[in-house]
Amino acid sequence: GAVVSQHPSRVICKSGTSVKIECRSLDFQATTMFWYRQFPKQSLMLMATSNEGSKATYEQGVEKDKFLINHASLTLSTLTVTSAHPEDSSFYICSARVGRTDTQYFGPGTRLTVL
Amino acid sequence: QKEVEQDPGPLSVPEGAIVSLNCTYSNSAFQYFMWYRQYSRKGPELLMYTYSSGNKEDGRFTAQVDKSSKYISLFIRDSQPSDSATYLCAMSARTGNQFYFGTGTSLTVIP
Numbered sequence: 001g002a003v004v005s006q007h008p009s010r011v012i013c014k015s016g017t018s019v020k021i022e023c024r025s026l027d028f029q030a031t032t033m034f035w036y037r038q039f040p041k042q043s044l045m046l047m048a049t050s051n052e053g054s055k056a057t058y059e060q061g062v063e064k065d066k067f068l069i070n071h072a073s074l075t076l077s078t079l080t081v082t083s084a085h086p087e088d089s090s091f092y093i094c095s096a097r098v099g100r101t102d103t104q105y106f107g108p109g110t111r112l113t114v115l
Numbered sequence: 116q117k118e119v120e121q122d123p124g125p126l127s128v129p130e131g132a133i134v135s136l137n138c139t140y141s142n143s144a145f146q147y148f149m150w151y152r153q154y155s156r157k158g159p160e161l162l163m164y165t166y167s168s169g170n171k172e173d174g175r176f177t178a179q180v181d182k183s184s185k186y187i188s189l190f191i192r193d194s195q196p197s198d199s200a201t202y203l204c205a206m207s208a209r210t211g212n213q214f215y216f217g218t219g220t221s222l223t224v225i226p
Contacts, residue, residue, distance in 0.1 A: 006158070034214075043203065043218040044159070093158045103149055104205075104214065106158035 002028050002098050006107035013084055014115055021079045021110045023094030029074035030096035034104060035067075038091045050077050084114040118142055121204055121217025130226050134191040138204035138217045141185065145206040145215075148180050150189045153201045153219065162202075163189065194224045 003026040013019050023033060031052050036044040048069050050056040056069035066088075068080040077096075081088055091111050095104040121138045128134055136150075147166055151159035163178040165171045165187075171178045177190040187206070191198055204217040 004158075041221075044216050046214070091156070095158075103147065103161060103164050105161060106151070109156070109158040111156065 002096070002105040004030075004094065004096050004105050004107040006094055006110050008110060009108060010111045010113075012113045012115065015085050016083055019081045019084055019112060021081075021092055021094075021112075023077045023079070023096070023107050025075045025096045025105075028096075028098055030077075030098070031074065032097040033071055033077040034095045034097070035069060035077075035079050036093045036095065038093060038109075040091075044093065047079075081112065084112070086114045088112065089114045118215040119204065119206060119217045122220055123218050125221040125223060127223045127225060128194055130194060130196060130224055132194050132224070134194050134198070134222060134224075136189040136191075136202050136204075136220050136222070138187050138206075139185055140187075140206060140215070142206075142208065142215075143182070143185065144208040145182075147207045148178070148187050149205040150176075150178055151203040151205060152198075153203060155200075159203055196224045196226050199223045 005024045007022045033050045035047045037047050038044050046059050047062045048056045048058045050069050050071040052071050052074050058064050071077040091109050093109040095106040119140045150163040152162050153159040165178050165180050168180045168182045175192045179188040201219040201221050203219045207214045
């Protein structure tokens with residue numbers, strides 16, 4: 001099956017710093033990638049949809065300037081949490097859409113802890 | 116009304132039992148139906164993918180879609196402790212990128 005990787009798997013940072021999370025599709029080209037946030041024992045919350053070469057589409061309530069998304073190539077999308085605060089601590093998961101199918105393959109997730 | 120409804124559980128069964136997980140939905144435009152398994156602190160893993168109505172079987176897993184009732188199910192036969200996880204249903208319409216996820220059902224299989 002399609003493989004999606006995320007890096008780093010875990011990050012701890014101080015309040016006010018910026019953190020970049022990378023999402024890569026390893027064995028396929030992903031024209032569309034998605035970024036989710038998940039709180040403990042809750043379902044996935046879609047943050048934004050990212051299409052290669054164009055600006056990301058953010059869901060209502062998600063701050064574009066705080067969560068910067070770049071999808072510069074067909075295999076890489078990045079999420080940068082700018083000026084992170086403790087309330088940004090969460091589990092961030094990316095996924096990639098495979099070709100023309102309507103299914104997504106998820107990365108392993110990144111656990112962000114902001115002190 | 117939510118687009119997708121899923122009983123959060125938790126569901127606890129003995130090893131070897133047949134497990135039935137279900138989701139209902141309200142949007143008749145949904146054509147693609149997926150089941151994901153998520154272990155604690157991991158990303159969801161695609162288990163089953165079904166297009167339109169019908170059944171699909173893969174090993175111990177069977178996915179059923181009943182579009183007339185707007186109801187999908189995942190059956191797990193001969194459940195194992197390693198099946199203990201949260202199971203998420205997801206669906207999308209024929210066009211567009213919008214995916215809709217259930218809230219997930221937490222399953223524990225007791226040895």
